[in-house]
Amino acid sequence: MISYICLECRENEEIPLDVVRTMDAMDDGDSMVPPQFSCEKCGGTMYPEYYKGLHGNEYKITDVLDE
Ligand SMILES: [Zn+2]
Known part of the structure; x- marks a missing residue:
């Protein structure tokens, strides 16, 4: 599972890897x-x-969010 985080409200959702790959x-x-x-x-x-x-390509939430 890949953890996705909302850039607006920080809601966390787990997306199955095969869905993301598709x-x-x-x-x-x-x-x-x-x-x-x-x-x-x-x-x-x-x-x-x-x-x-x-x-x-590697994508990280820290690339787009400043905590
Ligand atoms: Zn949200």
């Missing part, structure tokens, strides 16, 4: 952006706490 595989566009989901609570963008993409 999204990643379908996204042939901007590899700078990880597969993203919408927050069920506020509709905000959810970003992975840590995810290494199919093409070796």
Whole structure:
């Protein structure tokens, strides 16, 4: 499971890895952006706490959040 965190309300959601991988595989566009989901609570963008993409790109929540 990949932990996704809402950039707006900090809601945490666990997304199954195969779902994220499928999204990643379908996204042939901007590899700078990880597969993203919408927050069920506020509709905000959810970003992975840590995810290494199919093409070796690494995404971390700390890249976009300043705690
Ligand atoms: Zn939210």
